[in-house]
Amino acid sequence: MYGFRIVDKLQKINEDIQPNQLKYHYKRVLVSKEFTFDAAHHLHCYDGKCKNLHGHTYKVIFGLSGFVDERGLMMDFGDIKDIWKNEIEIFLDHRYLNETLPPMNTTAENMVVWIYEKMAEALHQSERQEKYAGARVEFVRLFETPTSYAEARREWMENE
8 A cells, every 4th residue: 555655855946857857748738628607598490398498507628739838838727717717608607698609509519619719719819829839729529418519629620
């Protein structure tokens, strides 16, 4: 069994590790972060329960890729959260989606593409392009229920 152990010496920059050692590689990596939001909607031209006004607790998962900086970080998870909170969630959380999204049938399939586009747009802003070298959206997955989701992938969004 493993027991609890206090480290003998806390590693210090410029003593135990040099700044040029922080970046271990030059490869593309993917980071992922998920969020939830609650919203109401209804579907048009649909003959099922979802034609009536109803709500969901949605879950969104982002997969973002890029190259690490001199510290070994591709993108701070807090920065992903800031983009989500300030540029995407404001249109979704505790909203009537038929009213706050662009004109569309508010299906998971339509919404996931809109969310993908909003995140891609946020990453392409000039100050973010400089900060996050080669950052791009690889996928967005939108769960409408715990077992049902729609997904948008970079290769589908950029090559079709």
